[in-house]
Amino acid sequence: MEITNVGILGAGTLGTRVALQAAISGYQVGIFDIHEKALDASFKLMKELLQQLEKSKRIEEASEKILSRILFTTELEKSVNQADIINESVTEDPEIKKELWEKVGKIAPSQTLFTTNTSYLLPSMFAEISARPEKFCAFHFHDVFYSRVVDIMPHVGTDPAMIPILEDFGKSLNQVPVIVMKEHPGYLFNTMLLALIGAAGKLLTGEIGSIEDIDKSWMVNFHMPMGPFGILDSIGLDTAWHVTKTRKDSASQAFAALLKTYLDQGKLGEKSGQGFYQYPNPAFKQPDFIL
Ligand SMILES: NC(=O)c1ccc[n+]([C@@H]2O[C@H](COP(=O)([O-])OP(=O)(O)OC[C@H]3O[C@@H](n4cnc5c(N)ncnc54)[C@H](O)[C@@H]3O)[C@@H](O)[C@H]2O)c1
Structure with a gap:
């Protein structure tokens, strides 16, 4: 499958970084947060990160061009309705994540892949409620720019065909993908x-x-x-x-x-x-x- 559009849920520390790297890598991005303030802070942080990346010559494109590929929104539909893949980075609270995945499962296009960036919870906790367990996998970043490992951790119901897609996608985001062969809270590094x-x-x-x-x-x-x-x-x-x-x-x-x-x-x-x-x-x- 071809990935061109990425949906990011949660515009905090990690959602901001994943969204920015996706835009740097050329993807169209829709980043969603329930708080307008979080989106404002996310935009500000992206500008700061871009300045640092520009200084260290790690980006070639103009910052404005990169930022123009990112849609900041408080409307969930707008970040998911075009997405080929979704990465969720909302607060590390199982109830908040469950509620969100239930909504996303109802409105995302049927082919969209679902991934969670949870640090210590397990993808099987959200796979069923998303109504798309075979397309659900953990895809866990560290810092994105400074620490560039991304964990790919399926649950027992994940379609194995999703793993190579995530490996390629991870590489396209300038990350080093590693596979966690069975569900384990904390993945490898954590x-x-x-x-x-x-x-x-x-x-x-x-x-x-x-x-x-x-x-x-x-x-x-x-x-x-x-x-x-x-x-x-x-x-x-x-x-x-x-x-x-x-x-x-x-x-x-x-x-x-x-x-x-x-x-x-x-x-x-x-x-x-x-x-x-x-x-x-x-x-x-x-x-x-x-x-
Ligand atoms: N901080 C890290 O170093 C790190 C690294 C890897 C993974 N993670 C994981 O990423 C996730 C987010 O962590 P963070 O550090 O970015 O947290 P954060 O507190 O910085 O950001 C969380 C964001 O989620 C938003 N949010 C809360 N409920 C929401 C909802 N229902 N819909 C949309 N947005 C909602 C909040 O407004 C906030 O902006 C967690 O699962 C965490 O375990 C964090």
């Missing part, structure tokens, strides 16, 4: 990442190390540009909280409670300007942080 973040959270809530020192240990030993708390800020503390609170062990519960204190103060990480660090110039990016 399973490993969760172990790191869980350990960092336990060290912090157990008052064994400070945010900065835990990050420094990781950054210096592994030559990394950020540590677990910098990573959490870039993921978004709300998304991290949704994931952490579902884990029943006492260390995860203690860390979820700590994350909640940040959310209650409006500290969502990089996207709100404040999380474990302050943005746009977080301490861990300063040259003297690891001196």
Whole structure:
């Protein structure tokens, strides 16, 4: 099948990036969010990302031309009625996603492929309610521009013919596709990442190390540009909280409670300007942080 039109559901941290990369790759894009404000912020973030990509000579086309391929809308129909493929990036809450997929299943063209970008939920949770289980698969990005792996994770009812289509589509979006052979919450990389973040959270809530020192240990030993708390800020503390609170062990519960204190103060990480660090110039990016 030929993909020319991409529908993106949710214009937050990830939906914005996937939509922008799809437009950069030449696709027509319709990005939908229930909040007008989220679409405004998405447009602003795209412009910032395009400036960075232009600076590092990673795009050849003019930004205006790329943005002209993107329709921003609060009307679900407009983002899905032309779509050959849909990637859903709404809030990591199963009830919100179920409600949305039920609506999408009723209005999307019959050939449209359905994909979810969920971080830790499973495609089988939404496949039936979408009324199109054979065309439903997880297609999970990381950061899109900086971390370019995309997980392809079918559920038992996914038509195997969908996998090579998603592999090609992923490559066309400048990603490295990897296949998760059976449903597994967290895919490949996030399973490993969760172990790191869980350990960092336990060290912090157990008052064994400070945010900065835990990050420094990781950054210096592994030559990394950020540590677990910098990573959490870039993921978004709300998304991290949704994931952490579902884990029943006492260390995860203690860390979820700590994350909640940040959310209650409006500290969502990089996207709100404040999380474990302050943005746009977080301490861990300063040259003297690891001196
Ligand atoms: N943040 C990451 O690093 C990351 C990476 C990979 C995947 N994901 C996944 O992507 C999804 C979105 O995460 P995010 O970090 O972009 O969250 P976010 O909070 O930044 O954005 C979510 C967006 O969804 C919108 N939304 C909520 N309900 C909606 C609905 N019913 N219809 C349309 N839009 C709706 C919100 O207004 C918001 O703009 C989650 O499933 C998350 O697990 C996130």
